[in-house]
Amino acid sequence: MAAVEPAGPRELSNTRRRRTVRLRTLLIWLAVVPIVAMGAQVFVTAHGLLGQSEHLREDVTGAERIGVPVHRLIGEMQAERTMTAARWAGASVSGDDLRSRRAATDRAAAEFRRSSATGPAESEQAARHLLEVKEGLEDLDAHRERADAHSGGVDGAIAYYTNLINQMIGVYQEQAFSHTQDADLAEESRPLFAMLSASEMLARQDTILALAGPSRELAFSRFGEFINAVGAHRYLYDTSVLPYLPAEERERFEQVTSSQAWQTKTRIENAVVSDHQDIASGVKLPGEVSGWRAAHEKFAAQLHKLTVDKSRSVLAQASHEADELEEEVYWLVAGSSGALFIVAAVVVFTTRSVLRRLNGLHERTVTVAEETLPKVVAQLQQGKPVDADALPTVGGDQDEVGRISDAFARVVAVSVDGHRQLAAERQGFGMFAAGIASRTGNLVSRQLTLTEELQDSCGHDEALLAQLMRSDQLTVGMRRQIENLLILAGGEIPDPHTEPMRVADLLREAAAEVEDFRRIERQSLDEVSVEPQVISQISHLLAELLDNATRFSPPRSKVVIRAELVADGLSVEIEDRGPRVTPASYEEMNSRLRSAPPYAVLAENAHRLGLFVVGHLAQQLQAAVTLRRSVYGGTSAVVVFPKDLLVPTHQEPSRDSAQSAQSALEQPSPAPSGPPPTSHALRRREERKPELVLHVGSGLPVRRTHERSQETVEPVRALAHEGGSPPPLPERVPQTHMAEQLRKPRTPEVTVTQDAATPEEVADAWADYEHGTQTVEDELRQDQP
Numbered sequence: 075m076a077a078v079e080p081a082g083p084r085e086l087s088n089t090r091r092r093r094t095v096r097l098r099t100l101l102i103w104l105a106v107v108p109i110v111a112m113g114a115q116v117f118v119t120a121h122g123l124l125g126q127s128e129h130l131r132e133d134v135t136g137a138e139r140i141g142v143p144v145h146r147l148i149g150e151m152q153a154e155r156t157m158t159a160a161r162w163a164g165a166s167v168s169g170d171d172l173r174s175r176r177a178a179t180d181r182a183a184a185e186f187r188r189s190s191a192t193g194p195a196e197s198e199q200a201a202r203h204l205l206e207v208k209e210g211l212e213d214l215d216a217h218r219e220r221a222d223a224h225s226g227g228v229d230g231a232i233a234y235y236t237n238l239i240n241q242m243i244g245v246y247q248e249q250a251f252s253h254t255q256d257a258d259l260a261e262e263s264r265p266l267f268a269m270l271s272a273s274e275m276l277a278r279q280d281t282i283l284a285l286a287g288p289s290r291e292l293a294f295s296r297f298g299e300f301i302n303a304v305g306a307h308r309y310l311y312d313t314s315v316l317p318y319l320p321a322e323e324r325e326r327f328e329q330v331t332s333s334q335a336w337q338t339k340t341r342i343e344n345a346v347v348s349d350h351q352d353i354a355s356g357v358k359l360p361g362e363v364s365g366w367r368a369a370h371e372k373f374a375a376q377l378h379k380l381t382v383d384k385s386r387s388v389l390a391q392a393s394h395e396a397d398e399l400e401e402e403v404y405w406l407v408a409g410s411s412g413a414l415f416i417v418a419a420v421v422v423f424t425t426r427s428v429l430r431r432l433n434g435l436h437e438r439t440v441t442v443a444e445e446t447l448p449k450v451v452a453q454l455q456q457g458k459p460v461d462a463d464a465l466p467t468v469g470g471d472q473d474e475v476g477r478i479s480d481a482f483a484r485v486v487a488v489s490v491d492g493h494r495q496l497a498a499e500r501q502g503f504g505m506f507a508a509g510i511a512s513r514t515g516n517l518v519s520r521q522l523t524l525t526e527e528l529q530d531s532c533g534h535d536e537a538l539l540a541q542l543m544r545s546d547q548l549t550v551g552m553r554r555q556i557e558n559l560l561i562l563a564g565g566e567i568p569d570p571h572t573e574p575m576r577v578a579d580l581l582r583e584a585a586a587e588v589e590d591f592r593r594i595e596r597q598s599l600d601e602v603s604v605e606p607q608v609i610s611q612i613s614h615l616l617a618e619l620l621d622n623a624t625r626f627s628p629p630r631s632k633v634v635i636r637a638e639l640v641a642d643g644l645s646v647e648i649e650d651r652g653p654r655v656t657p658a659s660y661e662e663m664n665s666r667l668r669s670a671p672p673y674a675v676l677a678e679n680a681h682r683l684g685l686f687v688v689g690h691l692a693q694q695l696q697a698a699v700t701l702r703r704s705v706y707g708g709t710s711a712v713v714v715f716p717k718d719l720l721v722p723t724h725q726e727p728s729r730d731s732a733q734s735a736q737s738a739l740e741q742p743s744p745a746p747s748g749p750p751p752t753s754h755a756l757r758r759r760e761e762r763k764p765e766l767v768l769h770v771g772s773g774l775p776v777r778r779t780h781e782r783s784q785e786t787v788e789p790v791r792a793l794a795h796e797g798g799s800p801p802p803l804p805e806r807v808p809q810t811h812m813a814e815q816l817r818k819p820r821t822p823e824v825t826v827t828q829d830a831a832t833p834e835e836v837a838d839a840w841a842d843y844e845h846g847t848q849t850v851e852d853e854l855r856q857d858q859p
Contacts, residue, residue, distance in 0.1 A: 105421035113414060131393075156284050157172055183211050275306045276307050283366050291356055335373040345363075442482075442486055447490070450493070455493070525542055576602075588624055604720060623709070627651050634649045643717040644717075
């Protein structure tokens with residue numbers, strides 16, 4: 075068998091495939107990312123709004139918890155400061171009134187302590203101010219005792235009350251809406267703090283005028299404080315209170331400023347500023363100051379009520395703002411959730427729609443690529459028609475998936491058209507090759523005919539006869555190569571046999587096709603015959619394997635072919651003693667035997683076309699061909715033909731029939747008119763004459779087999795055995811495997827009548843034939859290396 079070089083391990087590619095992300099994952103991320111981004115944005119926005127609302131709630135709670143008690147405590151401290159200053163100046167202030175006033179201040183201070191202890195401060199600064207106020211209230215009793223004893227001076231007592239009131243105003247500002255992020259609320263709370271400061275300025279004026287006492291005399295420093303307080307409260311009301319009050323509150327404030335008490339206050343302030351008298355100890359106030367106390371009590375109550383209402387209005391607005399913020403958060407969350415749900419639904423619907431269409435496109439493309447297109451290509455290669463409905467068509471869709479589907483349909487159409495053109499070219503090449511083979515076969519047929527004629531005419535020249543037999547064998551090999559060309563071109567070898575053939579005869583016929591046929595040892599272990607329509611194909615298949623075995627094994631080694639029945643049919647094993655073949659080579663050769671390769675592979679392995687021919691024939695016969703290592707180290711080819719190709723063998727003619735034929739042969743006959751025929755001429759007469767060349771519709775050649783006449787062969791065999799000479803050499807039956815197109819038309823020969831030679835003459839002629847054959851064999855052995 076032909077040795078095949080191992081292909082060797084394939085080089086591993088160093089190029090790593092780039093990791094790709096599935097389209098489903100990309101679409102899911104496309105849906106998840108905007109949803110998560112929108113959700114995060116909604117969360118951040120809602121969290122900010124909720125924080126702002128919570129901060130407003132805390133401001134409202136702090137203002138109600140600290141602001142109201144502080145505001146009340148401020149009013150009580152201002153009244154106690156004024157009463158303390160009046161008593162220090164010698165005004166008519168009874169002890170009961172002072173104690174009552176101080177008791178009211180103590181109640182307000184106790185309420186302040188309780189409220190400040192129930193919650194944390196808004197900031198570190200507010201906590202520091204709150205602590206300062208508490209510490210200042212701890213010293214309130216001590217300063218009262220000093221004021222009652224007139225110890226330490228009136229300035230120290232008044233300064234204690236003033237500082238403590240300023241700290242309380244600071245606490246109120248820190249606890250009530252000092253850190254709010256709402257611009258409207260900050261704008262609304264701004265006049266409230268200015269009103270507290272302006273009320274403190276008015277309270278200081280009241281305290282300074284109380285220090286004047288019945289004498290109406292003030293030191294220059296206190297007179298300056300009075301002037302500053304007048305200017306400060308007027309400035310605050312004009313710039314920080316009145317412009318920022320709503321219309322309703324501005325109207326109420328104007329009612330206060332247009333009241334008789336407020337007019338009296340303004341007249342007294344103007345009189346003090348313009349009508350005072352400078353004295354050595356300070357300033358002598360005009361007499362109008364006597365009406366200050368009554369006017370102050372009236373407008374102070376109205377301003378206090380206006381300040382309290384403003385504080386409550388700010389708290390109500392802050393609470394409303396907090397409610398609106400919470401409601402805005404609820405609407406934001408609800409609307410965003412609905413929007414997210416709609417977006418998610420749209421994204422999911424779109425994603426599923428796209429994935430469904432892509433999955434459909436994937437399934438169609440995979441089906442076309444793995445099933446439909448290979449089937450269509452196989453049909454085209456076999457010359458069968460193709461169902462156009464099985465191929466994808468252009469739908470004309472305008473979306474991306476539709477355009478991809480149409481592009482794939484166009485690609486498939488181009489591929490099918492290309493394979494159709496290749497199949498047409500292959501069929502044309504097959505017909506072209508069949509035509510060339512037919513013409514070449516005619517020449518080979520003429521060469522065989524000429525060789526046979528030369529053998530007939532030069533039968534007595536043994537040297538020339540040996541050369542002619544050599545030429546005959548080479549010509550037979552040429553004919554087999556031409557038939558190989560027909561097979562590889564896609565044609566078949568129709569068998570012209572009409573009767574089954576015994577396996578033993580089939581093995582002999584296949585061996586006769588090989589040039590080195592003398593090395594072949596045939597063993598037919600079972601009596602079985604082969605269907606007539608496959609005789610030529612089986613013979614050609616076995617001849618190719620035998621030729622391969624003889625060419626790739628040592629010249630003097632034997633090639634054994636044995637046939638026997640097995641469970642699956644007929645097993646024919648051809649065993650040689652050729653060189654060792656690697657398992658990879660066996661696997662490669664067996665793969666070539668199992669499937670017909672394309673022309674590209676045939677062109678690359680043109681020196682091993684025998685295996686491809688065997689594979690084609692095995693595929694046509696549905697036979698299994700396997701190459702493996704034999705026990706002798708060579709190669710063993712096992713061919714298993716199916717049972718459908720086998721028929722039982724008919725019994726040979728009985729001995730009586732053979733003796734009758736022998737008696738008929740020994741009967742006297744008329745003397746020949748010429749020289750006795752040679753043994754080769756006798757053999758030519760025993761063969762049936764070839765028929766004319768015929769051409770079938772497909773253009774492929776058709777073989778016919780010529781059967782020998784049993785009536786003449788048996789007697790000759792009997793004579794050969796009686797003479798004690800060795801059995802005859804394998805003989806090629808002329809034109810047995812020749813394609814019908816390759817046969818040259820021959821004129822029918824004249825029917826040969828029964829030879830009239832005596833048995834002795836026939837025996838002598840046969841002896842001459844045996845002697846010539848033995849001489850040719852000896853010469854052929856000498857020619858072989």
